[in-house]
Amino acid sequence: xEFFLDTADVDEIREIAAWGILDGVTTNPxxxxxxxxxxxxxxxxxxxxxxxPISAEVTxxxxxxxxxxxxxLKSELPENVIIKIPCTPEGLAATKxxxxxxxxxxxxxxxSTSQALMAAKAGATYVSPFIGRIDDTGHDxxxxxxxxxxxxxxxxxxxxxxxxxxxxxxxxxQCMQLGAxxxxxxxxxxxxxxxxxxxxxxxxxxxxxxxxxxxxxxx
Numbered sequence: 001x002e003f004f005l006d007t008a009d010v011d012e013i014r015e016i017a018a019w020g021i022l023d024g025v026t027t028n029p030x031x032x033x034x035x036x037x038x039x040x041x042x043x044x045x046x047x048x049x050x051x052x053p054i055s056a057e058v059t060x061x062x063x064x065x066x067x068x069x070x071x072x073l074k075s076e077l078p079e080n081v082i083i084k085i086p087c088t089p090e091g092l093a094a095t096k097x098x099x100x101x102x103x104x105x106x107x108x109x110x111x112s113t114s115q116a117l118m119a120a121k122a123g124a125t126y127v128s129p130f131i132g133r134i135d136d137t138g139h140d141x142x143x144x145x146x147x148x149x150x151x152x153x154x155x156x157x158x159x160x161x162x163x164x165x166x167x168x169x170x171x172x173x174q175c176m177q178l179g180a181x182x183x184x185x186x187x188x189x190x191x192x193x194x195x196x197x198x199x200x201x202x203x204x205x206x207x208x209x210x211x212x213x214x215x216x217x218x219x
Contacts (some may be wrong), residue, residue: 099123
């Protein structure tokens with residue numbers, strides 16, 4: 001399973017990348033706005049920290065505009081940057097053209113299995129179903145991941161399912177169990193996945209005992 005970080009904060013990316021398990025980074029206009037920095041400057045810096053796929057999102061709503069922005073981003077940014085495109089009819093058309101040109105894509109804002117399958121047919125490298133936002137409507141977002149993975153099992157689909165809008169560690173555990181190929185999460189979730197009180201308690205005990213061993217040796 002690929003672990004992606006969902007942020008435009010380069011300090012967070014450096015911290016998690018230092019763990020040695022970061023596979024990629026996703027950004028969006030809201031995260032870029034939060035960073036308060038120039039879009040291309042931020043993406044370029046992120047791509048130099050993490051060698052995996054870095055999603056940079058287009059903001060045009062028409063196919064021609066999406067293609068123009070996508071090609072410009074690919075020409076100006078590092079090779080590992082991929083193009084994030086909204087799941088709309090115009091976005092599917094742009095995805096198909098970019099796929100034919102050999103440009104990897106991440107089709108985002110997916111809320112149904114039919115959207116995911118159509119994006120895959122258009123050649124998307126990744127499809128990003130949004131779990132947390134479905135939960136916000138009173139439904140279970142994990143059901144969508146389950147439906148998509150079940151559908152994928154019936155066809156020869158190479159598109160990866162990238163679970164997004166992850167709100168807590170349980171989302172991640174369920175994604176692992178369902179076989180999602182990729183998940184993108186905030187730095188907070190990365191840290192929560194690595195934290196367990198028994199690990200902390202065990203380490204404290206080991207260090208306390210070792211301090212006693214060293215003290216006895218120096219006596």
